[in-house]
Amino acid sequence: MELVPFYNGDPETLSDWLRDTGAFFAKECVSDAHQVFAIRFLLTQQALDIYNAHEDLIHNFNDLRKLLLHAAGKAPLRTLASLDSISNLTLSMAQPTANSTHLDPNLTTTTSLPTTSITFTQSADDLTQNEYRKSIITQFREDKSLKFSGEHKQDVIKWLEKLELKFQIAEISDVKKFDYLTELLEKGALNWFIERKSSLNRSWPDFVEQFKTVYDSPNRSQLAFQKLQYYHQSADQDIRSFCSVMRKLCKEYDPDMSKKMRLDFLLRSVNPTYRPEILKLKPTDAAEFEQIALDVENTFLTLNAYETYTPSTMTTYTSLPPSGYNYPATQQSPASNYDYYRRQNNFRSTQRPSSNTTSHQFTSSPKHHQGSPQSSKYNPSQSPRQHNLFAYTPATPET
Structure with a gap:
């Protein structure tokens, strides 16, 4: 400079x-x-x-x-x-004039010639596109993830796909793409490009083909086949994501894979719950499989939603009232309450060992059998729980 x-x-x-x-x-x-x-x-x-x-x-x-x-x-x-x-x-x-009508510049005139x-x-679209182009060109220089050096950990296929997407958004032609490679390549990859730049004749397809041959893994096809063999749709993976992954794996294994083989891989790896329903509709290729699988997936999701929310709706009629609910009082007389406690305490007394072997005979007061009004009244002070059940007082015979 x-x-x-x-x-x-x-x-x-x-x-x-x-x-x-x-x-x-x-x-x-x-x-x-x-x-x-x-x-x-x-x-x-x-x-x-x-x-x-x-x-x-x-x-x-x-x-x-x-x-x-x-x-x-x-x-x-x-x-x-x-x-x-x-x-x-x-x-x-200024509006042009012919020589025949040209006026002497020294002459004064009040007539002014119109201007064009x-x-x-x-357009606004052109300006917006130029902004996109400028932004992407800046990314080529500053974004480290767009750099390719040729190291083993880098995936040349993913790098080229990402780069092609940027070029497409910026509407950069194949000839112009060549001019940005020196900004995008570094280390060994940059040296390789500089050495072969003249032989590539600024052809982007030729560059991509030769670049893949040099930096792509020779075992990519075998690795993709192994993934296809063992890959299965996970429980939290939707159909669109599943089909996208399968397309990439099929393309890596064999870009020219037949429709039947693609369909076989999809049916083998799809969620087993969906598989019977998909087979009933007999898809013929991968595109038809994806559309059918989406419909089946939506059906299952709808059914699950009904099963999830329907029981909770029914429980509003069968569930117990809340803890703070005021239950209606049971209509029982005090006499019946007393009789209940008496039976309970008598049951406990029969389980106790007797303090002596001598039993006292006694007779209850006849008043107990007369059904007097007072017999039906419950007196807490006379509750069986507050008396010694073994201290009986014999009734005095009436005279």
Whole structure:
């Protein structure tokens, strides 16, 4: 970068600066991705302000060239259609006049010529896409998870899939993908790419094929087959997740696997509870299997929901009242209560050993059998629990 001069926005030196900078990038084979990072360090003062105003839309040195030429008023009008880096550009120019009607500039006139305004506007979708592209390009430089060095612990297939997804979101063409590889590769993988860069002819499919051959595990197919043999849907795994895992394993084992073999692996590994219902509907391929399995899964989930919540609804009619519930008092007379306690205490007394072998004969008072009103009244002070049951007083015979 020391060989490239700085540019401060002076229109007089613009052409020389563009020529020298373009020659430097071409000589050093600087890719578009690196050009974007280098440009910001070469501009100062007014030129840097112009760059900052359109930074989101500048993807290479050519975009910057067009922008600076238009800002200096040196770019021809025909290049405006190909300008990608300006979202809003307004040009004002005087209406052209023929020589036959050209007026002497020394003459004074009060008539002003109308001006023509040309406005170029990018849509909001284009601006949003440019934001996505800028964000992803920044990730290529800063996100360590996107780097590939060729170590054994790294999975080249997963890395390429993740990278392809980023390229797809940013709408980066296959030719442009090549320019970002030097940012994404490191260590041994970067050395391998630099040595073979010229022979790849900037072909992304050729790079992917050769890169897989070098860095993919030779035992991937055998390992995938072993996983297919022993893989089963877990209890907490839904059908969509299960089918996604099975698709990846089948692809790793054999990208050209037949429909019948894929279906056999799916039926063998699916939840045994679902298998009979799926077999009844006779799926013919993996796609049909997934749709049927989803319907069966939803049916089972619905039935489980009914079985779970229906009993709790029924218990509202059969369960006991809460502990604080006031039970209605039992309609019993005090005499019946007394009779209950008397029987209980008599039962306990028969189990006690007698204190002596002599039994006392006694007769109860006849009043006890007369059914007097007082006999039905319960007196707590006379409760059998508060008397010695063995201390009897013989009744005095009536005279």
